[in-house]
Amino acid sequence: MPFSLWLSLAAVCAMGAMSPGPSLAMVLRHTLGGGRMPGVSAALAHALGVGLYALLTVWGLGAVIVRLPALFQVITWAGAAYLAWLGIKALMAGRAGALNATGSATSRRQAAREGMLVALANPKLILFFVALLSQFVTPEMSLAAKALVVGTAMVIDAGWYVLVAVGLSHSRVLPWLQARAHWLNRLTGLLLLALAARVVAGPLG
Numbered sequence: 001m002p003f004s005l006w007l008s009l010a011a012v013c014a015m016g017a018m019s020p021g022p023s024l025a026m027v028l029r030h031t032l033g034g035g036r037m038p039g040v041s042a043a044l045a046h047a048l049g050v051g052l053y054a055l056l057t058v059w060g061l062g063a064v065i066v067r068l069p070a071l072f073q074v075i076t077w078a079g080a081a082y083l084a085w086l087g088i089k090a091l092m093a094g095r096a097g098a099l100n101a102t103g104s105a106t107s108r109r110q111a112a113r114e115g116m117l118v119a120l121a122n123p124k125l126i127l128f129f130v131a132l133l134s135q136f137v138t139p140e141m142s143l144a145a146k147a148l149v150v151g152t153a154m155v156i157d158a159g160w161y162v163l164v165a166v167g168l169s170h171s172r173v174l175p176w177l178q179a180r181a182h183w184l185n186r187l188t189g190l191l192l193l194a195l196a197a198r199v200v201a202g203p204l205g
Contacts, residue, residue, distance in 0.1 A: 001145050005136065006152070012132045013153050015191050017160040019086060024164065026118045031165045034106035039165025041108040042115035047158035049119025054153040057129040058146045061137040076134045080196045082127045087192030129153070131196070 001009075023046055031039030064072045119125065136149055 001136075001148055006148070009136050009149060009152055010156060012135070012195060013156040014160065015195060016128060016132060017157045019090065019192060023118055023161070026114055027161045027164050028168060030106045030111040030114070031168045034108075034111060036165055038106045038108050038111035039168065040162050042111035043161030043165050044158055045112040045115030046119045046161060047154045049116045050125065050157045051150055051154035053119070053125045054129055054133070054150045057126055057133050058137055058149055061130065061133060072134070075130055077200065078127065078130075080131055080200045083131050083192050083196035087189045087196060090189030090192060091186055092189075135198070 027039055027042050027046070030042045061072070064075065133149060137146075
């Protein structure tokens, strides 16, 4: 995979990880309730679940591209529609959302278990990854390239939520984010809508 194409992959994976939702709320809750280490445990376990969905998506997309190209196109458009819906939701969210999560007493084991469950119990991740990874998966893609795609998704997801857990363990960070939540939601919404349009336009070169 050319480095420029990998940078595009990393950018869209980062956009997916950073979008507000149940995953962010879960990491916030465990960080605020148990401190840095439960938050980090939740982040790493969530990344494992994301990696599993990314692996299933890469394998599935490869097969669909070869055998049912028309179905692949329909799935891709469905993924783009889902990204657009997420973008509209983010634009309409205002100050509400995941950044208003409150903490509750927790442990590393509880945090890790919930981090994995939040990822695996969210089948919409498959649709999300279809929209993202359809830009990068090709019929002739090697096993090493597929592993790079999955590894990139996992590492970026883990890195973002670990950064969230570490940052929020400092008491001044969350109030700063909460005060700017409406701007974060608007930015995320615009980026998701732009990504949806890019998916409809076709694969990256």
